[in-house]
Amino acid sequence: MENRSSAYIAVFIAAVLWGTPYTVVKIGLSILSPPLPPLGYLWLRFLIAFLLLFPLFLSTPIRNDIFKLLKNKSIVFLGVINGSTYVLQFLGQVGTTAAIATLLASTYLISTPIFSSYFQGTKITLKLKFAVFGGISGALIVSWSVSSDITALEDTLTFIISTFLVLMSGLVWGGYGVASSEISKKAIEEGIEEMANSPAVFASSNFFSLLMVSILMLILNQSPSVESLKLEAWIAVIYLAVFCTLLPFILYIYAGKVIEATEMNVILLLNIIVGLIIAHIVLAEVLSFFGLLGSFLIISSIYLASSSEGNIT
Numbered sequence: 673m674e675n676r677s678s679a680y681i682a683v684f685i686a687a688v689l690w691g692t693p694y695t696v697v698k699i700g701l702s703i704l705s706p707p708l709p710p711l712g713y714l715w716l717r718f719l720i721a722f723l724l725l726f727p728l729f730l731s732t733p734i735r736n737d738i739f740k741l742l743k744n745k746s747i748v749f750l751g752v753i754n755g756s757t758y759v760l761q762f763l764g765q766v767g768t769t770a771a772i773a774t775l776l777a778s779t780y781l782i783s784t785p786i787f788s789s790y791f792q793g794t795k796i797t798l799k800l801k802f803a804v805f806g807g808i809s810g811a812l813i814v815s816w817s818v819s820s821d822i823t824a825l826e827d828t829l830t831f832i833i834s835t836f837l838v839l840m841s842g843l844v845w846g847g848y849g850v851a852s853s854e855i856s857k858k859a860i861e862e863g864i865e866e867m868a869n870s871p872a873v874f875a876s877s878n879f880f881s882l883l884m885v886s887i888l889m890l891i892l893n894q895s896p897s898v899e900s901l902k903l904e905a906w907i908a909v910i911y912l913a914v915f916c917t918l919l920p921f922i923l924y925i926y927a928g929k930v931i932e933a934t935e936m937n938v939i940l941l942l943n944i945i946v947g948l949i950i951a952h953i954v955l956a957e958v959l960s961f962f963g964l965l966g967s968f969l970i971i972s973s974i975y976l977a978s979s980s981e982g983n984i985t
Contacts (some may be wrong), residue, residue, distance in 0.1 A: 679930035683939050686920035686927070691774065691946025693916040695954050697762060698770040700908045703955075708905060710762040711889040712896030718755075718882040720913035725875045734875075737866035741876035744864070746855045750873075751880025753848045758881070759888060760841035767834030771957045772814055774947030775970050776839040781937055782807045782977040783846025803977035810969030811839060813962055870925050944971055 700708045708716075741747045765773050785800050852873075859867035866872055889895055927936060948967070951957040959967060 676930050679927040680939070682923040683927035683931060683936050684942065686923040687940045687942040688946050689915050689920040689923075690940070691943035692950055693912055694765065694770040694773040694777065694947050695950045696908050696912055696916070697765050698773070698951075698955060700905060701762070701766050704902070704905055704908070708896055708901075709889075709894035710766055711759065711885060711892060711894040713909070714758050714762045715882070715885050715889050716896060716898075716909045717912040717917065718758075718878065718885055720909055721917045722878060722882050724913065724918060725878065734869065734872050737869045737872035738876050740866045741872055742879065744859075744867075744876075746859065746867075747873065747876050748880050750848065750852055750855065751877040752884050753844065753851065754877055755881035755884040757841045757845045757848060759885065760837045760844065764834045764837030764839075764841065767830040768838055769957050770951040770955055771948050771959060771963075772835060773838045774944055774951065775814055775967055776811055776835065777842040777845070778941075778944050778947075778974060779807055779811065779839065779842035779970070780845035780849065781940070781974045783843045784849050784937075785977055787847045787850040799976045803973040806969045806973035806976070810966040810971075810973060813966030813969065814959075874921060874925075938975065941971065941974060944974070 697713070700713050701710060761773065761777055782803050786804065789795065789800075856867045856873070924936070931939075944967075948959070
């Protein structure tokens with residue numbers, strides 16, 4: 673009972689922490705002067721997280737598994753997909769609000785069971801069908817509620833493209849979760865035991881995420897001017913690396929050993945509420961009536977998708 677209570681506390685804290693990055697990212701991209709380039713900002717986040725993970729590469733119990741995994745093509749694939757979700761989010765948040773990013777990025781909880789039905793053969797339930805319809809409707813309403821207040825055509829197009837990129841980050845993240853689960857399952861069945869080592873998988877895949885973002889950052893010339901970064905920028909980067917990447921992952925893995933995934937996904941809905949509250953308090957972002965209506969549809973749809981069980985088709 674004590675372990676179960678600790679697991680609930682762990683996933684609760686993870687949900688709260690995962691609700692905060694959208695506001696922190698928006699601060700770095702739009703509020704700080706000078707603003708950070710999106711890919712440079714993301715690169716610093718991954719770099720700090722990797723440096724903090726580096727002791728795992730030197731730890732004897734995990735080191736061997738990490739170096740084996742670095743040669744595994746599946747880990748390369750997962751690292752690139754993981755990096756892609758963040759690239760879409762950071763690029764998208766340049767032109768959309770933190771509140772909308774919070775809502776749309778969380779649609780991974782809807783896309784996960786959809787990808788699962790396609791790749792793992794699970795049936796699409798009636799709940800999930802309603803969730804997909806409600807989620808799409810909510811996303812359109814939320815986006816329309818903001819874009820209708822933008823007068824300049826150029827700004828409207830920027831907002832639409834940015835919002836689409838953030839939405840895609842959520843959808844791709846759902847695919848990443850299913851692919852990660854399926855790859856790990858098959859690898860373990862084939863006797864690749866290191867795939868069962870969650871910290872080793874996390875560390876090695878994040879190395880390839882960092883590598884991918886580094887290459888993309890250099891190609892698009894978005895390198896940050898590290899020597900001139902202000903204290904506020906370093907605080908934002910370190911916060912994202914520690915409290916939005918490493919710590920919630922550790923808590924989530926711990927809770928996952930005790931609590932079912934479906935139950936955890938329902939608890940993780942809290943991150944949306946936290947994200948909206950933080951965006952309002954820190955950035956003074958306020959959703960209109962239609963924005964609130966769209967938010968309600970998205971949150972309700974995510975709840976339906978997260979709690980979807982049974983085989984009603």
